[in-house]
Amino acid sequence: MYENKIFEDKLKKLEKEKLLRQETVYEYSHDVEYISDGKVLINFSSNSYLGMHRDSRIIKASKEAVEAMGTSSIASRLVCGTLPIHAELEKKIAQWKGSEAAMVLNSGFQANLGIIQALANKDSLILADKLVHASIIDGIRLSNAKFQRFHHNDMDSLNRLLERYSDIEHKIIISETVFSMDGDKAPLEGLIKLSKKHGAFLYLDDAHGAGVYGSKGRGPTAEVEGVDLLLGTFSKAFGSFGAYACMSETLKKYLVNSCRSYIYSTALPPAVIAANLKAVELLDQQEYESKQKMLIERCSRVRDVLKNKGYKVVDGEGPIIAIIIGEEHAALQKSKELLVKGFLVPAIRPPTVPKGTSRLRLTLSSLHSDKQVKYLLNLF
């Protein structure tokens, strides 16, 4: 048996620093209600911003697909795992976003890992926003590219780096449209302008923008004009699983031949693809328009109430509301207090966020009732 002392010591260190994470089992009860340890909790931490994971039309499409095609796609995409619905979903995504082509990948994490690794090599330079998601950082590491971060949403900082490294031909700028732990938006016009000015490839992760914002829920980048690769996930507003990337036909051909997480992993199963397809169709038909509008209005009201009560809330428009507390211990304490009252609002701590910026990450869904939101706000 392997001696586990090394890992035990690491765990002890995490515990001492109050950074040890543990999983809790949450049993689904109804809409946003979950049960843990026999206690009903109102969930203010999910990414299903529109409650699409409970949409009966999507559930029906998923059930029908599993009945018709079975539980697996039985191979990776390039072997024999591409079923007609995979192709249909890619076509639908491209039409919905107005891109030349789209690729469906197995998860947002896998997509960032595989695509970034395929796009860059040791001769490339990647400039990424300071707050990009862990999967982007890991993709950059895998690529072996030179890597610099620019200050969060700071276009002067990005411009300075682009000028400093002007001799490097292959430059990639990476950012997110809506930041996952802060809920603020990136300055898209500035990013597009700088990528054009310096001839850099622009890569945007729209995981938290798609579905929620813009006409037909197409995200802050309604069309992909000026963006070389736009990544989205089905795991947030779409209430499902998997990812997509919008790009040119040429780039798609290249990635089909080089993106390792696409080539070497079993394709998403029919039930998941059918759910994703139905979700995009519903967004495209504007079936969710009133929910999107109601959600954005609610987010703005909640931000205002929290700010008026003296809380430090990151500016934004959408359903990720970051309430900065500061120290890990204080954030954990507030989260526990809310839990005792029946509300699930997690504390997010380093290393997920920078030290000293521990926070409560409150996410709103159109499934919450006004009463539930009001009760929660009364506890602040």
Ligand code: PMP
């Ligand atoms: N990118 C961003 C910005 C994310 O927030 C996440 C999920 N937290 C991912 C990628 C990974 O997506 P998935 O859950 O589909 O793997």
